[in-house]
Amino acid sequence: MGKYSDNPAAVAALVQPHQVHKDTYIDAEIYQLEMRHLFSSTWVFVGHDSQTPTKGDYFTTQVGDQPVIMVRHSDNEIHVLYNRCPHKGTKIAIDRSGNTGKFFRCPYHAWSFKTNGCLLAIPLKKGYAQTEFNDSESAKGMQPVGAVHNHRGFVFARLAVEGISFEAFFGDSLSSLDNMVDRSPDGRLEVAGPPLRYMHQCNWKMLVDNQTDTCHPMVAHESSAGTAVKLFDAANWPEDKPKPVAMEIIAPFMSPYEFFEDMGIRTWPNGHGHTGVHHSIHSDYSAIPGYHDAMNETYGSEKAAEILGENRHNTVYFPNIMIKGPIQQLRNFIPMGPDKTLVESYIYRLVGAPDQLLARTAMYNRMINAPTSIVGHDDLEMYERAQEGLHSQGSDWINIQRLYEGEEDMSVEAVENGTTERQMRNQFDAWSRFMTMSMPNSEAAE
Ligand code: FES
Ligand SMILES: [Fe+2]
Known part of the structure; x- marks a missing residue:
């Protein structure tokens, strides 16, 4: 037993509103406590x-x-x-x-x-x-x-026999999952093959944090997305010719800071949240022939427009999945050790929709998340460098302060500037609560 077991106050002290201690990412005992408490008492x-x-x-x-x-x-x-x-x-x-x-x-x-x-x-x-x-x-x-x-087809488990109910844990955040399913003219999804699997030598939270990190794409992905955009611009593509799907997918990664600032972030209780309240990198994909007609037929034009008008970017379901409704994808960050995470990226078929939609979804997964992706490597390199850097004695703390101004309005109605790190603070608030609530002496963490 080390310094954190049975010591909820010491665990809670690792999380401050604007910074978190590096032990949350690198300490083997903290990792074990995450497995016993956090992953046991939440819905995974x-x-x-x-x-x-x-x-x-x-x-x-x-x-x-x-x-x-x-x-x-x-x-x-x-x-x-x-x-x-x-x-x-x-x-x-x-x-x-x-x-x-x-x-x-x-x-x-x-x-x-x-x-x-x-x-x-x-x-x-x-x-x-x-x-x-x-x-x-x-x-x-x-x-x-x-x-x-x-x-609606998505199966979650809570390891602990007693604990928070599914409805109380997820609440209104289920609107993102619902939107993904509602995009099917039959109101049903089907998994499309096995997931792409990709091992990362870093802590699982590095991946979760990254899902709402909107200040990295134009920097970390400049080598991949930036090069693609440059080459495409140099090719003088005719205005009247449809853009290749691959370019529609990759170019928005190079959007300027203002694009990400304007997209907005919303958070829900218990560590869930999403980017892309107003628009996202998925907003401007070309229409697929026949799809809108099928949606109108099922839902009527008003409801269909409402469903397809939601272009949420990444929704994090704490602790460890992210979904993208508009592209029908789910990424599962499976912890394998303090310094090791298996990433599984699933895609789903919208039952009743044209096959062309699934082809675009599959292309997105290959381009962005496969072990052979040109984009996923950029992130992997950053996570693994960060994991190595955190082992140094340079500092004990990691900063999560962007757009934090003291007391925060964490209500669902408060849509914040899309570059805030509010969702990371939201995750760590939940982390701290679920880590300590089932530990002995838990009142010490209050
Ligand atoms: S039947 Fe003996 S170990 Fe399973
Ligand atoms: Fe990225």
């Missing part, structure tokens, strides 16, 4: 229910550092179970996904479990007849996580 994204469309379909992932299986049970309900055999601990499923049929079977001694986790059979069960096996932990089968909630 697991997957989309279209990843498991048929009974017996499963998908393996992590909630925080906990290995879990998301599986569709025989009653069509989605269950999230710890990926651990109740006999001796063996991981039940190793593949990323598959169909297990009516039951899981442990590869070690062949105990089997229904797809809701209940123990189904044990070979040579009579060996337990004279024991009090039925009262044992193992007799309960594969353990479910504390709570599961499916919001």
Whole structure:
């Protein structure tokens, strides 16, 4: 046990309104406490229910550092179970996904479990007849996580049995997820293939912070987006010829500071927030033939215009996902250690929309987020340099003060200048609360 375990006051002291201590990003004990407290007491994204469309379909992932299986049970309900055999601990499923049929079977001694986790059979069960096996932990089968909630196809889990409800945790922030789903003329999304996976040698919060960091694109992405814009300008593209989709995607990254200032930022309680209240880098994409007609048919022209008029940029669902409604993307920042994060970037098909939309979405993901991306590397380089720099003795603090003027109006109505670091302050406010509320002596952190 180190200086932070059982010491919520010391943990809370790492976060000040305008700066945070470097231990929040580099300290191994803090990382362990994040896994035990923050990732346990909040609602964490697991997957989309279209990843498991048929009974017996499963998908393996992590909630925080906990290995879990998301599986569709025989009653069509989605269950999230710890990926651990109740006999001796063996991981039940190793593949990323598959169909297990009516039951899981442990590869070690062949105990089997229904797809809701209940123990189904044990070979040579009579060996337990004279024991009090039925009262044992193992007799309960594969353990479910504390709570599961499916919001319009998006499955979230809370590891802790007791805690904040899904509705209270996310509140009005669900409007971003809803907008992404409403963009489907059928009101439904489908995952489009496996995610692009990209390992980063940095703390998971580096990635989360970056999602609302609007002062970096024109600087960090100058080498990629700036070069693309220069080359395109030099090519004298005819005015009347449609711009290549790749240019529509990459050019807005080079927008000037004023563009990002004007886009606006809004925050919600519990660490959620989004950029792009007024406009975003996704606002000026060309219309896809047939899409607006399909939307008008489903929703009527007024409602369709309202749905498509929302061009939110990045919405952070604290602690660790970001979604982009207008381009149907979700990025999951999976913690692998204090200095290591696996990034998974998913895209979704708008059911009922023309395929051309999905083609643009897939192109965006490849260009911006793939390990072969020309843009994602710029960010990776910055995160990894920052992670290395924080290990130096230069200073103990990281600044999150941009446009902080003392008391802040954190209400949803307060739309701030898009270059504020208010969302980072909002995240750390939530970080501090969820880290300490379930620790022993938690009143010391008040
Ligand atoms: S460890 Fe799973 S059946 Fe023995
Ligand atoms: Fe970036």
